[in-house]
Amino acid sequence: MYDFKTEEGLAAPELYRELHNAADALTTDESxxxxxxxxxxxxxxxxxPQLNWAGFYRxxxxxxxESELVLGPFMGRPACIRIPIGQGVCGIAARDMETQLVEDVHAFPGHIACDAETRSELVVPVVKGGQVIAVIDLDSPDPARFGPEDATGIEALAELLADRI
Structure with a gap:
């Protein structure tokens, strides 16, 4: 049985270190x-904290x-199933192979609204062998929920997972 919990109110670097360690423990021997x-x-x-969606597009x-992103495992409300490369926050992250940190999704040109409650978003590409194989997508109902420390933490997670997904 796994019981991965973290303390409330941890600073972002420590929270992401604990998340990384838990993800490593769960995925290290699973193919x-x-x-x-x-x-x-x-x-x-x-x-x-403060998420309304967390998951993957493969x-x-x-x-x-033609290449496109397809919904993968996630937690949250039902989501868009397919996203064209270069469209929306996820499609831009996949096309440009760059993290997208969006404080206000309603101000993002071409944003694809899967959940009207989402106000901010963080999308990090998972890259293997120079190719995007997936993106990690985090949505929040809070504006400007994500910052550079969140991006750094999820980028480290994406790097860990590149050979495990």
Missing amino acids: DAVANMANVAALMWEFI MGATARG
Whole structure:
């Protein structure tokens, strides 16, 4: 049985260090990508306060063979299933292979609203062999919820997971 909990009110660096350690413990000996994404989505939901969505979009393909993001394991309300590369916060992160830290999603050109309650978003690409294989997506109902420390923490998590999903 796993019981990963963190103290309330931890500073961001310590919170993300504990999240990273828990994710490492859960995924280190597991080869199934879906199982690892599911457990990490649950960990993010448990560890990171003020979220209304936490999870993954995996790299997939349309019926015509074009790359797109496909919904992966997550915690939160139902979400958009497919996101074209270059569209919305997730699609831009995948296209540019860069973290997207959005204080106000309503001011983000081309934002795809899966949940009207979302006000801010953090999306981090998971890169393996120079290619995006997934993105980690965190949404919050609070404006400007995410900052540089959150981005750094999730980027470290993405690096850890690159060979595990």
